[in-house]
Amino acid sequence: MRLSADDLKGGYALSCQTVVEGDLEIFVPPQEEITRHLTTEKTAAKVSVPFEYDWRVHQTVAKYFVEIEPPTLADNTDDLARLERELARAYDLRDLDAPLAILRTLARTLRDAEWRVTVVIDRGGARPRIVDILPGDQTLSLYGAAVDIGTTTVTVYLVDLFTGEVVETAADYNGQIKRGEDVISRIVFASKGNGLVELQSLVAQTINKLVERATLRRKCKPHEIYKMTLVGNSTMMHILLGLPPEQIRLTPYITTLNHPPTVLATELNLNIHPEAPVDCLPGVASYMGADITAGVLSSGTHDTDKVTLFLDIGTNGEMVLGTREWLVSCACSAGPAFEGAGVFHGMRATTGAIEEVYINTQTYEPTYRVIGGGKACGLCGSGLISLIAEMFITGVTDKAGNINLTLPTPRVRTGEHGAEYVIAWAAESDTGADIVITKPDVDNLLRAKAAIYAGYVMLAHSVGMTLKDVEQMLIGGSFGQYLNIEKAIEIGLLPDLPWERFHFLGNTAARGAYMALLRRDARDDIAAIAKKMTYLELAADNAFNDQFMAALFLPHTDLTQFESVRKVLQAAE
């Protein structure tokens, strides 16, 4: 990171190079502000119950209302046995576990409620366990929560466990972001001093805040949530559970565990009911976490006869190839470029982000669309993909991403970081400076897309196939919602398949967590997926690097893999 002369004039300073000598006021420039709510907030309302659901059959937590015979001198059975006797009689529930915390208040609760209570039972373990005892009949509602802990974004679904419906959703940035943008920097932070405790607390706070937001809207209370199902990559899971994640970063990349046990909310400082079971779903390996196994479930990759390529684009690019019969997966570090990070004028997909660009083939003048319709602040992932595709097709760059400085337009020039192309002049931008894409930016994006494409090829080759054999491609991750297929193929981010084979599924991880929250058999399916999935370690040999270098070109060194782009280029000539 280097500051330009304009930056310095504007009062910018690198914090790592600055000594604080007194009170310090930090001004957050407009392009850093997040003014648009995350799209998951809007789209989540559309989540529908994905399968047949009857809470009595499928749900592991349940509420039972009982009216207990009060004790007398003639019937001196103890309180717990009295409660158990009634549950056995009315609901055939036997051999219950009762946590000490419940027992300590049992005498008071039963008497205050005049022996009419609602018992919340968790049937997920070997023996049914009492989670809570509530006064009176409170069987009208029963809530659970499904949570996706992304490296960047955390999403919470508040679910009515009686109907199975998602009643509220909330999403926000993972509070750990201030301690590092990617999993590696989080792991490094966690390994130092109190880092792990701090990161655990930050993500718990994020979840608590979102639970609070969702329950407030629903007009219920966080402690009415009696079950939580969580997904996330293996690093996020380790940190949430307080497990040291450093081995994930070090060869041979071994997790403490891939299938965490069910724990209690109170153990993780999650502000739902303290005795509520918290189920962290199983993953496969250090870089193949529960977010992907859950994504496979919700996308149906594991349950189709079609050869399916499932891709989850986040900060990491994880992908799974398979059918009903087999699943093989790999992960490649794409980096945060598609989320707008690591790009000089990159930004997240919020108000002011350029999300689509077209370039005139004769004049090289761009036209672009800004989220929110106002002045542009920078470029988000889809804007960057669209821009690179246009620059390449119109010849602003060559196939290696070199910007052609000999073009007759002031939009190509040499800037502080080498060759650059100006998308918006200072007068049209909200930041008061030209919005440009530089050669290092292009290189970053090329590396990201090359890593992802090389991953596809490695997966296909590992089972003796080519990408042409892929019958459907399912794309998860919030990024996928804006992606323009044509542009993504033109830069070689997506394989050159007929467009109808691509399907965007939104947040597949959260949906998978939601399905596992509802039905025990869906949860079992995720465990089976994790067990069945072969994980391909790309670091094991040089083949990935070869494929990566081949993909480090627009659209690819081997143009026969991109017949449609070849035709576009031919037409452009």
Next chain:
Amino acid sequence: MPVTVEVPKEKYGGKVREVVIGATKDQGGTRSKAITIGGEAALPFMHFEGAIPHPPAIAIEVQDRKPSDWSPVVLDAWKEVADDPVKWAKAAEAAGADLILLKLNTTLADGSPNTPANAKKVVRDVLNATGLPLMVFGPGQAELDNELLVPVAEEAKGEKIVLGVAEDKNYRTIVAAAMANDHVVNSRTPMDVNLAKQLVILIHDMGLPLERVLMDPTTGALGYGIEYGYSVMERLRLAALQGDGMTQQPMVVTPGEEAWRVKESKVGTDVPAMWGDWKERAIHWETLTAASLVETGADILVLRHPEAVKRVKEMIAQLMSQTR
């Protein structure tokens, strides 16, 4: 009972492109002969599987002024001619070179930056001094290369020289100069099959015919990564024979420069006695580096020591004669 064994033969769908360097009077230049390289339809010297129409060619490296960092073992071999590129080029021709490689230095003898005027003059003088086809390489700094090679291309117009080296960063200028003046371009990439192919595509995209592109996949000296370079060249050649059109360029390598950079050839004192005679060891180093690259498909080898030239030429002659 005699048994007849049918030797299995590989059939390839592709072959290496032929590239002509140098132009004679009839062809618009002044060379006494032009040289054709490439055209292989089989792996190196597998004469029974396909034609190997042209032997690998040897270029001898000559510099525009006496190099300051060369091993005394090489400089002793050329003696005073190394002071004068014209005499040096003549001596190189006499030593059996098929082509002359003229390398332009970063600086002039007085330490000031090399100039277009000097580059043009040296190229003209060398063209006048020898009838061999010429290759001209810049100092290897993108900006200075552009500054020197454009006037060189103009000066040598019609001679069909090889301009080098075009790399990812500066290929545009050099390719444009080659297109305008009818020269050949040497496309250099750092030891990777895909990178080699990518730069050929970029150069071809500018409109230069592939019949005027050489590919320089970079190599290392014996003991200094040659196996990596060897493998990359082998894979490029296999891809070419299998019909991958963008890998079918003849390959140029610079074993002389690489071999004379390493301690084993550069240093004569304070080395273990078992390393043996310095001069002989150093010549072996260049010869063996070059010989390995001949075996993996090099079409032009740029060498420095006349004795190494002699030995490598002998080896090539033998390999070419075994046509059975």
